[in-house]
Structure formats: C-alpha cells, structure tokens
Amino acid sequence: MEDALQNVGQKAVTKAEKQGLYQKLMAHLRELEKTLSGGKDNPNYRKQEIAIEDYVKTYSLFISAEIISVSVQKSAELPKTSPANSITSEHLDSNLEKFTKLAETCYRRGNPSETQLQMLEHFRQKYGISQANADQIIAKFSCGHSQQQALYEYGLMYRAFLESNTEIDFEQQTQLLELQEELGLTNKQVATMEANIQEELGLTEVR
Incomplete structure (x- = not known):
C-alpha cells in the first residue's frame, strides 16, 4: 500500500490531480470500512x-470545490423515454441501486450544489425512480451520515498536518478553510475536532 501511494503521489502535481487523488483515497477508506470485519x-484498516x-x-x-463536468448539458440532450412502460422489476432494482450510489456520492460532503x-x-x-422512493434514499445520506464522514475527512487532514510539523502554516490553514467550506462544517465543529486531535497528540494552542 505504501509503495503504491508513493508512486501515485509522485505523479500528482497540479491541484486537480491532488484533488482527484484525495477523493479516491477517501472512497477507498470508506469501501475498506464496509468490507473488513470490524470496520475501522x-x-x-488502521494500517x-x-x-x-x-x-x-x-x-x-486537499479538496477544493467539486466541479461537475459539462455532462449536465449533455445529459439534457439525451432522448427522453417512458420508464414506466419499459422498466421491469429486475431493472427497477438495478436502477434503485444505481440511484442510491449517486445519492450517497452527492451528499457525501454535506449539502450538494444546485x-x-x-x-x-x-x-x-431516467431510472424511473418515484419521488417517494428517491426521498427515502436521499434521507439516508443527507443528515447524520454525511456530517460524520465530513468530520472524519477534516480530522484526517488536520492530523496529517500536525504530525508533519506540529503547527499549521499559512498554506495549510488556507487548505483547511477550503476543506471546511467544502464539507459544510461549522466553526464550532471544526474547533472541537481540532481540540480533540491536539489533545491526542499532546499539543495545545496549535492554531
């Protein structure tokens, strides 16, 4: 794992590349937590x-604002179909699973953009999902789950910075502020998280 990360890290130069790699690593940890016995x-998992x-x-x-590609415009040009007349029960189950994955990704870092x-x-x-079913699926990811994950991702970056040099420099502070805004965390949530990490590392008044 360490060798693989080292090879990938050396290729990440631009902001977009680093952003993409960070998101992939977070997705890897989430998937690992689900598949391993005992999770975290x-x-x-800890290794x-x-x-x-x-x-x-x-x-x-670091993560900056997520940019959705021009696929939004392209999707609007897709031919409209009548799902109710053509989707079988098996297809509907498959589409529900696909929509659930999309909803989880959409709400993973807090409130999604318009x-x-x-x-x-x-x-x-497109998938023929009723509004009632969609609302139930979205409700799973739009509150507690997304907040917990957001706090975890912020804490991971903050801890990494402190373990690097025991204090936060100007560039790291701007990255943390960007991440806080991206995740939709309040100042109080961030302050509590940082205080807990400082205590764990035996540090005080770092920021």
Missing part, C-alpha cells in the same frame, strides 16, 4: 489509514 477497528495519512502529509493533498441536485433529479427520472 480492523488492524488492516491503510496510517499509510494514507502519511500520503496526505507528504503531498499536502448543479449536483439537478443531475440527481435527472437520473431519478
């Missing part, structure tokens, strides 16, 4: 989490 308590923390620290990865919501609605109609 599994030793293998890979430490490797990713070192990677973030070494290459100063563009993301428009894309989600487009795929709801």
Whole structure:
C-alpha cells in the first residue's frame, strides 16, 4: 500500500490531480470500512489509514470545490423515454441501486450544489425512480451520515498536518478553510475536532 501511494503521489502535481487523488483515497477508506470485519477497528484498516495519512502529509493533498463536468448539458440532450412502460422489476432494482450510489456520492460532503441536485433529479427520472422512493434514499445520506464522514475527512487532514510539523502554516490553514467550506462544517465543529486531535497528540494552542 505504501509503495503504491508513493508512486501515485509522485505523479500528482497540479491541484486537480491532488484533488482527484484525495477523493479516491477517501472512497477507498470508506469501501475498506464496509468490507473488513470490524470496520475501522480492523488492524488492516488502521494500517491503510496510517499509510494514507502519511500520503496526505507528504503531498499536502486537499479538496477544493467539486466541479461537475459539462455532462449536465449533455445529459439534457439525451432522448427522453417512458420508464414506466419499459422498466421491469429486475431493472427497477438495478436502477434503485444505481440511484442510491449517486445519492450517497452527492451528499457525501454535506449539502450538494444546485448543479449536483439537478443531475440527481435527472437520473431519478431516467431510472424511473418515484419521488417517494428517491426521498427515502436521499434521507439516508443527507443528515447524520454525511456530517460524520465530513468530520472524519477534516480530522484526517488536520492530523496529517500536525504530525508533519506540529503547527499549521499559512498554506495549510488556507487548505483547511477550503476543506471546511467544502464539507459544510461549522466553526464550532471544526474547533472541537481540532481540540480533540491536539489533545491526542499532546499539543495545545496549535492554531
């Protein structure tokens, strides 16, 4: 794992590349938590989490505002079909699964943008998902789950910065502020998270 990250990290130069790699690493950790017995308590999970923390620290990865591609415009040009007349029960189950994945991704970092919501609605109609079913699916990811994940991702970056040099420099502070806004975290949530991490590392008054 460490060697693979090292090879990938050396190729991440631009902001867009680092952004993409950070998102892939977070997705990898989430998938690992689901597949390993015991989730985050599994030793293998912790081992890979430490490797990713070192990677973030070494290459100063960060997330800026997510940019949705012009696929929104292209999707609007797709021919409209009548799902109710053509989708079988098996297809509907498959489409529900696809829509669930889209909804989870959309709400993963807090409140989605207007563009993301428009894309989600487009795929709801394309997959023939009723509004009631869509609302139930979205409700799973639009509150507690997304907040917990957002706090985890912020804490991962903050911890990596502190373990690097025990204090936050100007560039790192701007990256943390960008990430806070991206994740939709309040100042109080961030302050609590940072205080807990400082205490764990034996540090005080870092920021």
